[in-house]
Amino acid sequence: MKKMELYYKMKDLERKGFSQRQISKKLGVGRNTVSSYLGMSSKQFIEYIHTLETRPKKLDPYREHILGWLREHPDLTGAQVHDWLIERMELKDVTQATVRSYVKDIRERYGIPKVKNQRVYAAVPEFRPGHQAQVDFGQLKVLTVDGKERKLYCIVFILSHSRFKYAEWLDRPFRTGDMIRAHENAFHYFGGMPEEMVYDQDAILAVSENAGDLILTSEFARYREHCSFIVHLCRRSDPESKGRVEQAVKYVKNNFAKNRLFEDLAAWNESTLRWLARTGNHNVHHNTKKRPAEVHALEKPHLRKIPSEFPIGNLTDTSITRTIHKDNVIRFSGNRYSVPAGTYRSDGKNVAYVEEKAGTLLIRLKPEAPPIATHRIPEEKGLVVSDENHRKRDVSKSTLLAARITEAFADKELIGWYLDELRKKYPRYLSAQFERIEDAVRAHLPYVDEALEKARLLNLVSANDFRDIASSLARDSEEKKNRKTTGWVSAYEHLRAAERTEDYYASVLGGNGHDQSGN
Incomplete structure (x- = not known):
């Protein structure tokens, strides 16, 4: 707010009966300023403004430098201008308050609006020295x-x-x-x-x-x-x-x-x-x-x-990480490198571990895991380095899903057999089947090994059947925590068959075949 405009606002509020304390609070200026301004007549205040404009100021020799900085960088703060004066002009005997006031005057005079960037500080406990x-x-x-x-x-x-x-x-x-x-x-x-x-x-x-x-x-x-x-x-x-x-x-x-x-x-x-x-x-x-x-x-x-x-000097670079982006690429040293389609997951961490070795970039999902992608590193920058095989979305996605699912099971041979059976039975819906298996693993991890054994024993090769068994095991385990069980319990008594609609059984009896998606 310009000084003359501020003066008339104060006079107007004073005529309306506002106290100096109220005027100070309403206009956001100090009590001393209010008292000083109201103590002057209009003529006296104009003379006061004139003396401010003509009176030399300590920072006047640096006005052009400061003005140039503010025009080039309108978001400069008074504190940063103060630091630049010390660094670039070797000016040492000036306070931050003096610089802030001078910068504010220049902004008003030359119409350079201030860009506010308020810093927020959190209240955290104090710590003892050296802790x-x-x-x-x-x-x-x-x-x-x-x-x-x-x-x-x-x-x-x-x-x-x-x-x-x-x-x-x-x-x-x-x-x-x-x-x-x-x-x-x-x-x-x-x-x-x-x-x-x-x-x-x-x-x-x-x-x-x-x-x-x-x-x-x-x-x-x-x-x-x-x-x-x-x-x-x-x-x-x-x-x-x-x-x-x-x-x-x-x-x-x-x-x-x-x-x-x-x-x-x-x-x-x-x-x-x-x-x-x-x-x-x-x-x-x-x-x-x-x-x-x-x-x-x-x-x-x-x-x-x-x-x-x-x-x-003995450290390796196995911990170099990059983010996997939505378009299934990672960025490394000025280029983008493809990973198999389906690697990016909306609900995952999407972190890849990269290693540069003899001009080749190796990309892994875990530090010690086999690479999911290998690329030659070009000398040029700004390139998209891709592998044609990574574009085969369905095959690549199911392969990645199978790898993630396999990690969750103790019996790798048995889960490998089960996934192979799913490949034979649901070739057109393989990714959907694997996704449902993975969802069941996330939801019922402590029970998936037992669920796999039951599915093999009952020859239930379907993602929905596997999910139902794992869910039933989890549910029964929770119920057993809430009640004492007595007597002999059948090994399969707690299993519940998936509920099907009448239309489903009618279609099967009518010879229309099983819903291949597993629904």
């Missing part, structure tokens, strides 16, 4: 010095007590070896290690969780054992568990990286360290009201000693 650090990843597209777009990836560490931060960047996604190197760099930057490290459930770190038991990738498991720190995994975007580092990632991206031109990775990382020293760890933290660097000096004696150097 915990949080780790997270970020990515950002930046412009290079020659006007091209480049995607960069960062990893950010923050000590939960002091909010002391460390960050570094790569021009490709992080792999396990990169993450371990970053840990080593962060620990040396911190001057020690915390007791606990908090992460997302990231595929380069953790394969899965099994009833609360953590299963780490082999490389990171070795590193964790070497360093002897506690690992805590949490859900993505979980402010209760790692809100500090999520905000730190936003801070690094928005205050340091946003609107900065990229020249090369080494220079970019060096600039990051300088930014951390002058801004990221120097500025007063909004919650603690202290400078992270000063609190870190007190926290540092509580950090654990860094162990001997870890042999990073």
Whole structure:
């Protein structure tokens, strides 16, 4: 709101009987400003505005620089302009408040609207010194010095007590070896290690969780054992568990990286360290009201000693992961590579493990599983590298389903026989049959081996029959938990035949044959 317009609004509210406190609250300005403005006549206020316009200001020598930055990047914040003045103009004796006020005046005078980007902070418990650090990843597209777009990836560490931060960047996604190197760099930057490290459930770190038991990738498991720190995994975007580092990632991206031109990775990382020293760890933290660097000096004696150097050079790249997209491709080093049709699942994790070996890309669904796709890696970029066999949707889909189903059964030979019988009986509806078998496996996993035995014994070769048997076993097991059973129970007494309509039996007796889809 311009000053003259604000003055007349205040005068109008005063005439209507509003108190200075009410005017301050209604217009969102300070009480002192209201008192000062209302104490002047119109003539006095115009003279006051004139003196503001003609009075030299401390930042006037940098006006053209600031104006150029705002015109090129309208979303620049006052805090970022303050950091740029220190970095690029070597201006040290100016406060953020002075810069914000000056930037606001320039925006009003030259009609450059402010783009608001409010940061949200989660209330999380405080931790004792040296107890915990949080780790997270970020990515950002930046412009290079020659006007091209480049995607960069960062990893950010923050000590939960002091909010002391460390960050570094790569021009490709992080792999396990990169993450371990970053840990080593962060620990040396911190001057020690915390007791606990908090992460997302990231595929380069953790394969899965099994009833609360953590299963780490082999490389990171070795590193964790070497360093002897506690690992805590949490859900993505979980402010209760790692809100500090999520905000730190936003801070690094928005205050340091946003609107900065990229020249090369080494220079970019060096600039990051300088930014951390002058801004990221120097500025007063909004919650603690202290400078992270000063609190870190007190926290540092509580950090654990860094162990001997870890042999990073021996790490493999088996933990490189890529997302399987809806069109059944993965992206790797500037190209897209096909996987068999049906690999993507709307209800699945859709993570593929990739390995680059002698100019060949191997794609797996599990780190130690056989490859589902193998491609030669071309020298060119921007290509779609595909295998014609991957387009045969029905065959490929049923093959993938069969592989997933087989993993769930203890008797591989028996499930192999059962799937072969389904292939013979339902060739036209094979994918539908396999999907229903897989649904039954998901719903009744503890009972599928017994259900398979019953289906073989009764010669019931149908996805619906298998589902009914597994469901019946699960239901009876639940009932037995709720009541005591006595006497001898027939081995098959608990089985229930699938219910069929009268039309179904009429069609069978009439010679029309079985519904081949199994319905």
